[in-house]
Amino acid sequence: MRTFRIMTYNIHCCLGADGLIDPERIAGVIRKGQPDIVALQDVDAASGADQLNRLASLVGLGAYGSATRSGCSGFLSRFPITGLRSFDLGEGGSCLRADLKLGGSRLHLFNVHLDTDPGKRAKQFSALLGEDLLGSPALVCPTIVLGDFAHRLFENLGPRLPHELRKSRRILWQGTYPARFPLSGRDKVYFSGSIRELGTHVDRCGLARSASNHLPLMLSFELADSRCYISLKEAKKSGLEVVAG
Numbered sequence: 001m002r003t004f005r006i007m008t009y010n011i012h013c014c015l016g017a018d019g020l021i022d023p024e025r026i027a028g029v030i031r032k033g034q035p036d037i038v039a040l041q042d043v044d045a046a047s048g049a050d051q052l053n054r055l056a057s058l059v060g061l062g063a064y065g066s067a068t069r070s071g072c073s074g075f076l077s078r079f080p081i082t083g084l085r086s087f088d089l090g091e092g093g094s095c096l097r098a099d100l101k102l103g104g105s106r107l108h109l110f111n112v113h114l115d116t117d118p119g120k121r122a123k124q125f126s127a128l129l130g131e132d133l134l135g136s137p138a139l140v141c142p143t144i145v146l147g148d149f150a151h152r153l154f155e156n157l158g159p160r161l162p163h164e165l166r167k168s169r170r171i172l173w174q175g176t177y178p179a180r181f182p183l184s185g186r187d188k189v190y191f192s193g194s195i196r197e198l199g200t201h202v203d204r205c206g207l208a209r210s211a212s213n214h215l216p217l218m219l220s221f222e223l224a225d226s227r228c229y230i231s232l233k234e235a236k237k238s239g240l241e242v243v244a245g
Helices: 025-032 053-059 118-128 206-211 232-237
Strands: 001-009 035-042 062-064 070-079 080-091 095-102 105-113 143-148 185-190 194-202 219-223
Touching: 001 025, 001 105, 001 143, 001 185, 025 053, 025 206, 035 143, 053 070, 062 080, 062 232, 070 095, 070 105, 080 118, 095 118, 095 194, 105 185, 118 194, 185 194, 185 219
Parallel strands: 001 035, 105 143
Antiparallel strands: 001 219, 035 070, 062 070, 080 095, 095 105, 143 185, 194 219
16 A cells, blocks of 8 residues: 655746745745645746746655646656646646656546636536547556636536546535635545545645635545556566557
8 A cells, every 4th residue: 555645736826915926935835735746737837937847946846847838737746757748628728647656556647727717618628538638548547637627616527527536525614716715626636546535635824825826735645556557668678578458
């Protein structure tokens, strides 16, 4: 069994409630949560800002992302991440897909950022369910889908997602947006496969309320998948024969 902590956090380009851009304040919120993996949305990578690598340096985690614009997504991780691919969901939505190596096991990660407009979001959901993403037949490992789903206060997202995805447990007050007075649980985590949720936490401290317009949502998981995965390249190097099926 392996345990790990994962955080999803829309950092609003490090723009705080006071109108100041302060990556160190965001880094302080992340360090307080002590996550192993962070899925970031709304990262500024334009005009030389490079907030992803700046945050990675401040919190001591690896940076994974290659976008060069404002409002992109990325990962910070204590564990190796491979297969990073960015998908345009249309109408301003995006999904960053990656594989996380955790010991000998592997997890599929989907970092989602959707639009607040219901019509646009419906189209983005259709793209998210396509064969390149959640509808892919290649999803054979435990899977975590997380990010800013930008839904309205009482909107139910469940029927739109694959039935095998389980939503993280509700906590007494799960609002993450807006940070100063969180009414909506826009930031969500869904998962499937051989992983078990151990706990859920929303950081509502003063620093988190002022650092961004979202609060970070963090979950602790236990990986029960005992299988070991190797890449095709690794298999060929070791002399194993790769066959279809």
